[in-house]
Amino acid sequence: MVLPPAGILPIDLDWDAVDDLTRTYTLGVPEIDRQHRMLFAWCVALRKRPGQQVAEGLLAYAAGHFADEEAWAADRGIDITQHQFRHNELLARLEPLQNGVGRTTVAALVYDWLIRHIDVEDRALVARNRTA
Numbered sequence: 001m002v003l004p005p006a007g008i009l010p011i012d013l014d015w016d017a018v019d020d021l022t023r024t025y026t027l028g029v030p031e032i033d034r035q036h037r038m039l040f041a042w043c044v045a046l047r048k049r050p051g052q053q054v055a056e057g058l059l060a061y062a063a064g065h066f067a068d069e070e071a072w073a074a075d076r077g078i079d080i081t082q083h084q085f086r087h088n089e090l091l092a093r094l095e096p097l098q099n100g101v102g103r104t105t106v107a108a109l110v111y112d113w114l115i116r117h118i119d120v121e122d123r124a125l126v127a128r129n130r131t132a
């Protein structure tokens with residue numbers, strides 16, 4: 001896996017909240033869990049500061065991570081058509097944040113969508129690898 005762009009996270013980021021999420025939503029695949037930790041970091045940053053800079057950082061990181069995750073699954077012969085569709089939907093949902101439209105509401109939704117995606121859809125993806 002190639003590491004997605006790191007971006008510049010806020011210096012006062014609540015890493016305890018990030019690590020709580022990482023522990024709660026661990027999938028047991030180290031390379032994916034490591035990237036999810038960074039995705040959680042961007043989510044926590046976004047909730048606190050839902051501006052253009054954080055939205056762009058999250059978008060760049062999420063796009064790189066999604067591509068890596070899709071490659072990971074494809075390498076294992078898992079059909080990723082539906083999962084890829086969900087990733088593209090999530091990226092589209094980030095766009096209003098960059099334009100400053102309803103930032104706080106969209107940030108809260110993106111936070112929930114991404115965490116739900118990891119907990120439900122990514123967990124199912126990883127399980128398909130174990131049963132393949």
Ligand SMILES: [Fe+2]
Nearest residue numbers: 069117121122
């Ligand atoms: Fe995913």
